Amino acid sequence: MTFKVNETSCSMDDTAVRGARRVPEVVIGCLLSVAALAVGMVLMSAARAGEAWGWFSKDASGFFTGLQFVVATAQAALFIYQLRLIRVSLEDAKVVSAAATRQARVAEDTLTKIERPYVFVYNVSSLKIDHWEYEGEAGTTLSVKYSVANYGKLPAVIEHMQVSLSVHDEPLPPANYDYNHPLAVSAVLVPGEPRNDLYEGLPWDQVIIDPYQGDAADLGGKELFFWVIIRYRGTFSGGHVTRACWRHDERTGQFIEFNGGPEHNSQT
Template identity: 90%
Template sequence: MQMEDTAVKGPRRVPEVVIGCLLSIAALTVGTMLVSATRASEAWGWFSKDASGFFTGLQFLVATAQAVLFIYQLRLIRVSLEDAKVVSAAATRQARVAEDTLTKIERPYVFVYNVSSLKIDQWEYEGETGSTLSVKYSVANYGKLPAVIEHMQVSLSVHDEPLPPTNYDYNHPLAVSAVLVPGEPRNDLYEGLAWDRVTIDPYQGDAADLGGKELFFWVIIRYRGTFSSGHVTRACWRYDERTGQFVEFNGGPEHNSQT
């Protein structure tokens, strides 16, 4: 921007200097003409009888013509500079668009998909029993460059609206191996929630009593690429009790988006 400002301000000062010089020359010329006129006996006799007066007048006309030509030329230069500035700005915009397009193409894209139906597991340990709600899902990089997982949050929650997911465990597969090469899927990733209010029915199947609340599955993955950073994938699902499947939760970009 500093170079552009200098290029714009520079030509605007040139006309002032040139015009000042031309006016000085014109004033000197007029002074010379007046001196020559006072020495002549008639008002315009110097023009025909005095050779120096004749040439001084001729110089005045030439100087005036040069001044007009200089002003016109400087105006043309200013117009050409403005056109060049417009062309330069357009070229800069095109370069930025090309760079942005290349960045969007040559970067990783991490997706969360293949969310399974809800599974209810019964367990017994040292005389105690309980149940766990669980879901499996997949994560893959479908970009052109490897993705490095920097941070991840994932959880199942029962509430009126999705609760912010908690940080993943240190032994999570994406924590143990944080680099996703292009096209690499990580399947059968597990997330569970301890839940005791379960109706056991060997004929109709077990069902979770959510107490009028909603069951949400939410994943947030922050990652970077080889030449880019600050990418975030957000994916949130809501459990549909009628079908036993998870459906996408349309809550807004804070729940489902990719940057």
């Protein structure tokens, strides 16, 4: 459902109304001029005959001609007054129309914000250190698992996604997701549908092995960040972006939200 107001047609209609309401004024002015000229000619002709007052007072045609002129003048004055009232009412209608236009825009914007998908990234696990061996080679990987869900009212279509772990002083721009990522394979998120246990890893060989307290990653004084950027669209809207960034807390082993600004954590 959308609300649209054709402002161009409204302005054209206002112009047409202003032009139309000037036409009766011109016509009435012409009629008054003709009536005044006619009465003047009659008076002049009667005056020449020396019977001007007698023509008005004794002749019925003169009396009714004068009365007709007075009535026409009164009607013209009433018409002009009525046109002025119409002009004032049109100005009021213009103000009401502008208010209705603003209200329609607010309603449309509100409907767009409500009837759309909202994709969230949440449930980030603690950091895990995975040891692996393959064909005689061994290594370690830092990994996390996370969830993505659509909590809007309409389905979301994932158009592009960036996700990665990075070790640096500031979060590095995340890399594009792989072609076999679950959100690339199945890009439609229906309302209320969660995608759990999504995996992201970072090869990292600098690991302190401690069989008693658990292995720990040696970050060399840097910070470990997990950053996700998801671009998606809805059924009737597009250009939506979800940004979510976390920083690893070495004391607790958990990821906490990184307060870096809207470029790191935001919903659009």
